[in-house]
Amino acid sequence: MIKEITIALSGNPNSGKTTIFNNLTGLRQHVGNYPGVTVEKKTGETKYKGYKVNVVDLPGTYSLTAYSLEEIVARNFIVNEKPDVVVDIVDSSNLERNLYLAVQLMELNTPLILAFNMADIVKKSGNKIDISLLSELFGIPIVETVGSRGLGSNELLEAVIKVVSSRKEKKVEVKYGEEVENEIVKIISVLKEEKIPTFEFDVRWIAVKLLEQDRDIIDTLKKTSGPKYSKVEEVTARAIGHITSILRDTPEIIIADGRYGFINGALREAYEEVDQVKVDISERIDRVLTNRILGIPIFALIIWLMFQFVFTLGKYPMGWIELGFGKLSVLITEIVPQGLISSLLVDGVIGGVGE
Ligand SMILES: Nc1nc2c(ncn2[C@@H]2O[C@H](COP(=O)(O)OP(=O)(O)OP(=O)(O)O)[C@@H](O)[C@H]2O)c(=O)[nH]1
Ligand SMILES: [Mg+2]
Known part of the structure; x- marks a missing residue:
């Protein structure tokens, strides 16, 4: 019998939910409305390791308070429909704000996984996230993804199956003083x-x-x-x-x-967080060097300078080498008696390498 799992994708607006939804479901998706309200409901499915996985794209929200229809729809879906796992798509290049929703999902006490999306942007910024420590502190599995390049989907499904089959209740509670x-x-x-x-x-x-x-x-x-x-x-x-x-x-x-x-x-x-000043400087240098108009002339200039450098500075060691080999041939002519061996060493070996 095929085991069926339902996962709901939550997350801040623009965190990459739809991108990951599309990565997971391919083209097998369906668009409708949530019962009773006209907020778009996108559902799709995929198969993974003998599981049929239904995927629901929840409306993007920053919070789970009752200030907007999207927030109520998202939390009611989680509470009433009880997806097996909620996957919160986190824009990990903007952690503090995105984790605000994650903490509220945690408080709802629903099985939860965090997808740290936009991992490419984090990597480029040089900032370092200790994923395993953060996962431990939150008591929630965290998977890195780069939705726009289709990376991390299998790891995400793997984590989903692990949560579904273990059902371990390890709850970290936020205390308010x-x-x-x-x-x-x-x-x-x-x-x-x-x-x-x-x-x-x-x-x-x-x-x-x-x-x-x-x-x-x-x-x-x-x-x-x-x-x-x-x-x-x-x-x-x-x-x-x-x-x-x-x-x-x-x-x-x-x-x-x-x-x-x-x-x-x-x-x-x-x-x-990496030192912002350093990033700014390297970004500014980058911007000049990769400029559309200035890029090629700057490249040509650098290559020209390199040639100049090699030929001007190269003269000195070249002189020393010639001098050294000259001395060596004189020495060999003096030590080795005139004949085939001497000629081979002086004219052949030293002449060949030295010239
Ligand atoms: N660099 C980068 N861009 C990404 C990544 N994932 C998604 N994006 C881009 O982020 C933008 C927003 O992605 P969506 O999937 O539309 O985000 P969403 O969460 O569905 O947004 P809403 O539906 O408006 O809430 C798109 O331009 C994606 O191509 C990622 O991992 N790295
Ligand atoms: Mg979307």
């Missing part, structure tokens, strides 16, 4: 006490979303739990008030800061 964590605990316990349905969402995730005042989650909970929600609302409002008065910022901002703090902590350990 004691004050926020205490309030999260309170909200989780009221959600449990009141038996509020959290559907397929992780209960901690719901608590964080309530602190962030996520409209979509609040509306859903209100609708499904009726009057029981008022207790949750009360605890949440108190938590928000408490956090705001102590930390002097809304929980939404503190939580976003916490995610960036987590990302920056990991990047400090696993990412090394």
Whole structure:
């Protein structure tokens, strides 16, 4: 029997999702809309090592808050349709911003793989990413890809199969500091006490979303739990008030800061940025040398200079060599008696090499 896997490609706009989608699925793809909304839904499939792999191209988003239709569509797909694996296509030449979405996917507690796309740009920049350390710090497999050159697709599918067949739950949790964590605990316990349905969402995730005042989650909970929600609302409002008065910022901002703090902590350990001044200088030199108009004359000039250099400077060692060989022939004529051997050495060997 063919085993079937569904993977969803998420990622920031322009990170290379569609490129990788096309690499994976070839031409076997289908375009439609997500149920109920007119956001393009592209699905396709491929076969890999006895698996039928369905691939869904999710809308590009920077975040998973409820500010845009794309964000809601992406997270609802992940939560409701439960793809076996979410592959987050990360523009690895712009790590900090792109990892913000990755951290939120991590918090959703969905099986996740990060594709560090645009690896060619990173390589060219000279910046160094310690992929295995970053993967360990995030608790998520990371695969490097260069979508535009079709590199990394098999490695990606390999990682997908590994995640699907191992199902190991190694969760790294983002912590938001004691004050926020205490309030999260309170909200989780009221959600449990009141038996509020959290559907397929992780209960901690719901608590964080309530602190962030996520409209979509609040509306859903209100609708499904009726009057029981008022207790949750009360605890949440108190938590928000408490956090705001102590930390002097809304929980939404503190939580976003916490995610960036987590990302920056990991990047400090696993990412090394090359000295920008050096890159600028070498880029400027590059730009002049490879200029469309100046390139060829500069090339001709360099070659001419090289010839000059060789012929002018070359005169000196040439002189020394001639002098040396002259002395050597004189020496041999003196040592070796006149005859065939002497002639062979002086006229043949030294004459041949020395001239
Ligand atoms: N240098 C480089 N360019 C890439 C790579 N992968 C994709 N691109 C280019 O990046 C651009 C954006 O790629 P898309 O696949 O359209 O990105 P997307 O994530 O689908 O974008 P949206 O659908 O707009 O969110 C295209 O011009 C690709 O050719 C890569 O690994 N390296
Ligand atoms: Mg696209």
